[in-house]
Amino acid sequence: MDVVFLSRLQFALTIMFHYLFPPLTIGLGVVLVYLEGMYLRTREPIFENAARFWTKIFGLNFALGVVTGIVMEFEFGTNWAAYSRYVGDVFGSALAAEGIFAFFLESGFLSLLLFGWDRIGPKMHFFATCMVALGGIFSSVWIVIANSWQQTPAGHVIREHTINGETFLRAEIVDFWALVFNPSTVNRLIHVWIGCFILGAFFVMSISAWYLLKGRHIEFAKRSFKGGLLLATISSLAQLNSGHYQAEGVAEHQPAKLAALEGVYKTEKGVGMYIFGWPDDETETVRFGLEIPGMLSFLVHGDFNAEVAGLDELEERWGRPPVWLTFQAYHIMVGIGMLFIGSTLVACFYWWRGTLFEQRWLLWYFVFAVGLAFVANELGWVAAEVGRQPWIVYPTVVNGELVGGLRTSDGISEAVRASQVLSSIIFFGLIYLMLFALWISLLHKKISHGPEPLTESPPEHKGTVLGAAAALRRHEHSLTEADEQSES
Structure with missing residues (x-):
C-alpha cells in the first residue's frame, strides 16, 4: 500500500463528500x-x-456542510x-479571512434566518x-483563492528555513493582493459560483417537478419551478462562456493539464477538440x-491551424497528469453542461407557449436532473485537481525556468503510515455513510411534509406583538375546533 496514494484517496473522498453541500447551500441562498x-x-x-419551506432545507444542508468540512x-x-x-x-x-469575513457573517445571521419568522419584521x-x-459566497471566495494559488501561484517568494538542523522551503507572502488576484482566481470564482447557482436551481426544480407530478402544493410548486428555471437557464448559458475563459487560463498557465483535458x-498543428473518446496511454x-x-487550435490560439x-x-518539464481520468471528468462535465443548456431552453419555450406544466416527460427529467448537477460540480473539481498532478502546488515560469512548486509526493507527512491512513478511510467512510443516510432521511421527511398551508395574516403584523397575538388566536381557534370535533 502506497501512503501517498492512500492519502490522496482519503482527501478526495472527504472533500468530494463535503462538496455535496456548499454548492447547494450557496445556490439555495440565492433562491x-x-x-x-x-x-x-x-x-x-x-x-x-x-x-419558509426552502429555509428548512437550507438549514439542514448548512449543518451537514459544516460537519463534513472540519x-x-x-x-x-x-x-x-x-x-x-x-x-x-x-x-x-x-x-x-474565510473565518473572519465569511463564516462568522453566515453563522451569525443564520439563527435569525431559521428562527426569526414571526419574531422579527420581514425587512429585517x-x-x-x-x-x-x-456569507456563503464570501466563504467560497477565500477557499477558491487558496486553491487557485496552488494552480497559479503569485504574490510570494520561496525562502529556505532551518529549524533543529532540518532545512526546508516555505512559500511566504510578499504581496497579499497579488496572491488574492492570482491569474486564475477570478475565472475560477465565477465558474464555481455559476455551478452553485445551477445546482441550487435544479434542486428547487427537482422537488417542484415532483410535487407537480403528484398533484401536491400546485401553486407553490409552479412558482418555485419558474424561479428555478429562470436561474438555471441564465446560469447554464453563462457557464458556457465562463468555461471558455477558464480553459484559456489553463492553456496559458498549465499546458500539461490542457493536454490531458483534451x-x-x-504536438501538432490544427488540433481538433473531442466531443467524447477513450484515451489510451499505450498507443x-x-x-x-x-x-x-x-477546434482546439482555434479556441486556444484563434487559428484553426x-x-x-x-x-x-x-x-x-511539467510531468504527465493521469490522462484518462482527467479527460473523462472534463468531457462528462461539459456534456452535462450542454444538456442543461438545451433542456432549460426547451423548458423556457414551453413556458412561453403556456404548456410547460403539461409536459410530464420534461417534469420527470427535471426530477432526476439534479443528480447530474451534483455530478457536474464534483467532476469539475476532479478535472481541476487530477489535471495538475504530479504537482500539489504548481511551479511558475520565470525567465523560461520553472521556479518553486511542490510535488504531491513531497507534501506527505513523514510520520504517517499507510495502515493508519487505510484504517481512517474505513472509519470515516462508515461515518460519512451514516451522515449521508441521515441527510437523505431528513430531506425525504421535509419534502414529504411539504410547505405549510398558506396563512393570510396581514403583512404589517408580521414580527409584531399584534402578529403574535393573531397567531395565538388562530392556534386557540384550531384547538377549539378540534375539541368540538372530538366531543361530537
Missing part, C-alpha cells in the same frame, strides 16, 4: 434572497410560504504536514437572509473519439 425579495415587493403570501482541515496536519509547512503562510491568511428577516447568502498526446491516441477538426503542445513535449 431564498429572491423569494423573500419578491415577498417584500408583492406581499403575496405564496412567496413567504416558499421561503475533517479536511485536520487532514492538512495529519496527512500533509510537509505541504502545510510549505503553504502555511499563504493558506493561513486565506483561511483566517430579508436582511438576515441576504447576509447568510453573502487528450493531446503529440497515445484517443480511441472511439468524435472530433471537431481544428495553430500548433498545440502535446504531452510528448510537455511531460519532461
Whole structure:
C-alpha cells in the first residue's frame, strides 16, 4: 500500500463528500434572497410560504456542510504536514479571512434566518437572509483563492528555513493582493459560483417537478419551478462562456493539464477538440473519439491551424497528469453542461407557449436532473485537481525556468503510515455513510411534509406583538375546533 496514494484517496473522498453541500447551500441562498425579495415587493403570501419551506432545507444542508468540512482541515496536519509547512503562510491568511469575513457573517445571521419568522419584521428577516447568502459566497471566495494559488501561484517568494538542523522551503507572502488576484482566481470564482447557482436551481426544480407530478402544493410548486428555471437557464448559458475563459487560463498557465483535458498526446498543428473518446496511454491516441477538426487550435490560439503542445513535449518539464481520468471528468462535465443548456431552453419555450406544466416527460427529467448537477460540480473539481498532478502546488515560469512548486509526493507527512491512513478511510467512510443516510432521511421527511398551508395574516403584523397575538388566536381557534370535533 502506497501512503501517498492512500492519502490522496482519503482527501478526495472527504472533500468530494463535503462538496455535496456548499454548492447547494450557496445556490439555495440565492433562491431564498429572491423569494423573500419578491415577498417584500408583492406581499403575496405564496412567496413567504416558499421561503419558509426552502429555509428548512437550507438549514439542514448548512449543518451537514459544516460537519463534513472540519475533517479536511485536520487532514492538512495529519496527512500533509510537509505541504502545510510549505503553504502555511499563504493558506493561513486565506483561511483566517474565510473565518473572519465569511463564516462568522453566515453563522451569525443564520439563527435569525431559521428562527426569526414571526419574531422579527420581514425587512429585517430579508436582511438576515441576504447576509447568510453573502456569507456563503464570501466563504467560497477565500477557499477558491487558496486553491487557485496552488494552480497559479503569485504574490510570494520561496525562502529556505532551518529549524533543529532540518532545512526546508516555505512559500511566504510578499504581496497579499497579488496572491488574492492570482491569474486564475477570478475565472475560477465565477465558474464555481455559476455551478452553485445551477445546482441550487435544479434542486428547487427537482422537488417542484415532483410535487407537480403528484398533484401536491400546485401553486407553490409552479412558482418555485419558474424561479428555478429562470436561474438555471441564465446560469447554464453563462457557464458556457465562463468555461471558455477558464480553459484559456489553463492553456496559458498549465499546458500539461490542457493536454490531458483534451487528450493531446503529440504536438501538432490544427488540433481538433473531442466531443467524447477513450484515451489510451499505450498507443497515445484517443480511441472511439468524435472530433471537431481544428477546434482546439482555434479556441486556444484563434487559428484553426495553430500548433498545440502535446504531452510528448510537455511531460519532461511539467510531468504527465493521469490522462484518462482527467479527460473523462472534463468531457462528462461539459456534456452535462450542454444538456442543461438545451433542456432549460426547451423548458423556457414551453413556458412561453403556456404548456410547460403539461409536459410530464420534461417534469420527470427535471426530477432526476439534479443528480447530474451534483455530478457536474464534483467532476469539475476532479478535472481541476487530477489535471495538475504530479504537482500539489504548481511551479511558475520565470525567465523560461520553472521556479518553486511542490510535488504531491513531497507534501506527505513523514510520520504517517499507510495502515493508519487505510484504517481512517474505513472509519470515516462508515461515518460519512451514516451522515449521508441521515441527510437523505431528513430531506425525504421535509419534502414529504411539504410547505405549510398558506396563512393570510396581514403583512404589517408580521414580527409584531399584534402578529403574535393573531397567531395565538388562530392556534386557540384550531384547538377549539378540534375539541368540538372530538366531543361530537
